[in-house]
Amino acid sequence: MAGTAQSPRARYREQTRAEIKEIALRQLAEGGTAAVALTRIAKEVGLSGPALYRYFDSRDALLTDLIRDAYADLAAAVSQAADSLPPGASPRARLRALAGSCRGWAIAQPHRYLLIEGTPVPGYAAPPDTLDSARAVLGPFLPVFEGAAPSAAVRPVVEQMTAWAEADAAVAQWARPRAAGGSEGVALAGAVLAWAHMHGSIGLEVSGQFNGMGHDGDTLLTAQIDSLADAFSLD
């Protein structure tokens, strides 16, 4: 408890910060990034406009926080899905579960998904640790591809990823221990392809592209993921 001990002031401060973010998220959900306005947030919290600057340096700082949170939250969802898999689950089932957790998270809160994956906010520079966050999401996918046998179709991606891991030591260090006993090139390729698949079908679903086109996102994503499993000869 000692470490968590907080003065009442600090405690209250965290509460207010959280409340600000919460309202910002609601605005985001209702009108997109452009609708996130400090002035209106302040009014809702019951503060004057300038008071917000005690909690966030600027509007961009607030957005950055939201983005960081969203990444962390998505990564947590995926990790949790990985952890709660039954011990003997087949690679295919694991892949489905991981992808499904991504989709579930995105569908439940499309605005946050779009904040991460949608059109980049013009004039906004993403914080540099975004790459780390993306990795955190991708990490649990790597071990799934242990012992995979990539088809001719995906082999070029595998080669590219292998080359990348050879060129970038940090990546290799991150990927190797996760590619349990397998080639990290294969694992990386599988993960990136999975990511692309998810981005594809989730993106279409979230942005309502195929509304009324009679498909549902789950079927589509599952088909893509199963095909991916096929392409890597996973059980």
Add this chain to the structure above:
Amino acid sequence: MAGTAQSPRARYREQTRAEIKEIALRQLAEGGTAAVALTRIAKEVGLSGPALYRYFDSRDALLTDLIRDAYADLAAAVSQAADSLPPGASPRARLRALAGSCRGWAIAQPHRYLLIEGTPVPGYAAPPDTLDSARAVLGPFLPVFEGAAPSAAVRPVVEQMTAWAEADAAVAQWARPRAAGGSEGVALAGAVLAWAHMHGSIGLEVSGQFNGMGHDGDTLLTAQIDSLADAFSLD
């Protein structure tokens, strides 16, 4: 020529409209949808602000025009790719060419791609003919899947599409003649999956998600498309 004959006034009018759109597109490229501002456009064309209202009813009307143009342009690119295929091209090669033309178009002008496929503009209602436009893009994909044999992984999508075509007469009427001699359910499933694949890898590429992750979009997209061809047992 008679039909095209225009009074100088009408001619000039079209010119100005085109110039306005051109500048709007530049603003779009530079700062996203939010940066498209009538006031600044007017300044660049050399007109006063209110004068723009002679050419577009409102800012939304202008955006609608840009969206319509983008759809038409993309559809034209895909159609042209379909038309310029060598006669004996294999389904796989045709699929690659069609997907490649989509990607080429998107990479060359990401802002227009994002206008169509990116985060929906908040508060902006897409014109109802958008669905038709999406179909125009998808159309050329249908005949590629003639005689395809869908794998178990993608069969659920095929079933769903079949059911959809049975339920929606307009769709059936659109799809059937294009699914040359095959089941329109299979063709629709193939096209939708192709679309999802493209959206996935192009989206990642365009929004710079995997910058510095050592893959290039072409390899990724080709791998996805080839896998799709595998899943449908295309030659």
Add this chain to the structure above:
DNA sequence: TGTACATCAGTGAACGCGCGTTCACTGATGTAC
């Protein structure tokens, strides 16, 4: 060819809006002795 009228392009002034952000200041809460 000339005249009378209708249409259209364009203007400047103005309205009202909400935004992010800065500043000098007040009052409450915490801290050191």
Add this chain to the structure above:
DNA sequence: TGTACATCAGTGAACGCGCGTTCACTGATGTAC
């Protein structure tokens, strides 16, 4: 426990901005006879 000081939360006024859009009006271009 009490006092003196430092820190922090919050305020109201103000700045400057650019935006979409409306309005009443002028002058040029087209059209009908």
